[in-house]
Amino acid sequence: MPSKQRSGEVMWPRLVASKLLRRPFGSSRFVADLPNIQTLFPLHSFDDQILSERSLSSHRDTVKYKIFVSTWNVGGVTPSDDLCLDDWLDIQNHSYDIYVLGFQEIVPLRAKNVLGPEKSCISNKWNSLIRDTLNKSTANKVSNEGSKLKEQEERSGATSRGDNSAGEFRCIMSKQMVGIMITIWIRCELLQFIHQPSVSCIGCGVMGCLGNKGAISVRFFVHKTSFCFVCCHLASGGKAADVHLRNTDIIDILTRTSFPRGTSFDLPRKILDHDRVILLGDLNYRISLQEGETKSLVEQKRWSNLLEKDQLRMEFTQGHIFQGWNEGLITFSPTYKYYPNTDMYYGCTPGTKCEKKRAPAWCDRILWYGRGLKQIRYDRCESRLSDHRPVRAAFTAEVDVLRHSCSLGGFLMSDRLDEYLEKYSFEFKDN
16 A cells, blocks of 8 residues: 555544544644745744833824735635636726635535545635736736836936835735635735734534634734734525524634734734734525515615615624624625526526525625724625625725834934934034
């Protein structure tokens, strides 16, 4: 028997046992474009920053960054090499600083995929397509701007730095748990301000612990502000009792998710401890109406009537879950369930028999928690890849930036005054 096969047989029991016992079997590891983001932004640099806050008089400024967030249940469909993501990622508008992209069912939810090791080849393929899409448009913009800058430099005789990578995007975190995947992309000039990246995986699926359902949560700091993004896939089903299963999944995710505190300082551990929190995913909440009535209202585009019976909105209103959370106004069609490669909802084709009844619903949602986030768009994309439509949102996020300044007395008594006097010539005139 080949050694590779023997090692696979040994690994399977360990994987299954770890998942059943809720052990973090490699759950803290993630993939990134950078070789090791922790070595680029080590813990001691953050310690030094805290010490400098105490030793220097300082103040905080607020800057705003634009964040693109999207969730997409791809139904186990492997993307083709020429899949175009331009429209989904809105590259024509390309004014975003951070991309947060969540997927569900990047692999079929079969027992082999749920119990076995993750198939990284699929997540790698998605990341490759995202990288090419984001940096393709950036390269064109840089090229156009570079040619204009070169003409200006030739007239003025100036020279540029020749740095064409400033506008490019890099993946700082990418994590997969069975079919759930989240990937974070940052504009290159912001990389120096990113620190403390971490990931936490919670399985809520089979037996309440396997990863066919659950969430991947990632966190990192931008300057002095902590961000947490939670990519979910909750319990499915259109029965009344299934609502409670989804509520239980959310409570489980918010309760069990935990991040490391750090070495000599207290970092936020729980999801809601972070400054800016966004939750995205296939939450699977349905519309509490009969299938025929739901389809009739969908055809008439009477969204307000449908939203009155939207299970997630009803749970919001009744205070069962998501207390203090926010969701933007829904002005788009339900995102589930379509026949693949069509704009036809499941079961709406005359003369066809469906194995299962699936009324249209807004299964795919994006929510946020806390202050400092302002949603500026909330819509869906019209890709026909799977039986779901991607949902996307854009936010402006306030970020605290620390500015150091020594007191005037300290400046006058230091060697820095001599340096300035030597650098600049002063002419003293009478009176």
